[in-house]
Amino acid sequence: MADPMHQFEVQKIVDLPDFSIPGVGVIDMAFTNSTLAMTLAAGAIVAFMAVSTAKVSVVPGRLQAMGEGAFSYIDNLTTSIIGHEGRKFFPFIFTLFLFILAMNILGLFLVFTATSQLAVTATLAIMTILLVLIVGFARNGASMYKLFVPAGVPWYMLLLVTPIEFISFLLRPATLALRLFGNMLGGHVALKVFAGFIISLGGLAAGGGLGLLGIPGAAVSLGGVVALTALEFLVAFLQAFVFAVLTCVYLNDVVNLGHHH
């Protein structure tokens, strides 16, 4: 059977000279298939938005309705979770959502999924959590500790609640990165394993005799691949949406610290 993990290997397309930063070390600047997938995703978003807003009319056409739909969907999301001040963070969340969605969906059409690389998802998660920390300290200063000390909790419960809140805050970037990575990796491995069954069962059937029993098995596997591909389109959207929602929730925690609305 073909190796289902082969699709996740990062390969160099154009080898560029290494770049060394003193104190950090040598950084490989090669243009890889991961870089290509991300560039294509970014290009697809820019092209989509440029085309959908090229001929703007009061009564939107199909493409304009799609662009406006995506825009207002995330706009509603930020406003409903963060509240009035959600507008400030809308560009960041909209960019994250579209970029992850484009990478996920392009991964279903092309051979490489950028979001199935832990390095990519971890970078997005670290960016998000750094923004949360910067916004939190800029707005609240030293009263950031209230994040771990919920109001209205008796002091003896705080002994238990504060460590739990602190650990769950530290786990946020890890789960944010691992959720997207695990979903995309797991989905694509399952697709390739089922596709591998078709080939190996078909090879069995080609041998003739009792091996012909492999044909119904291969047919079931083919149906499985079709169904899983449909499911993966749902997961591709859902994971981008979940990343955006969680970014909103984490930002809301620090923006509206102490006064829940």
Add this chain to the structure above:
Amino acid sequence: MEAEAAKYIGAGLATLGMIGAAVGVGNIFAGFLQGATRNPSAAGSQFTNLILGAALTEALGILAFVLGLLILFS
């Protein structure tokens, strides 16, 4: 037992953690459907909360999956 065989058994056992995530996500959707069929007009407004709960629960299952991969490939 060879170390290689123990590695594969360990990776398989690690994925058992997903059972808990499966039960949890099933519970969330069961609860949502029960509420949504009783009061369909309120169902739409709770979609974000539904997905949020499912994502937070699922993350724990993903941790088990990643642990299995770590055992297999490290």
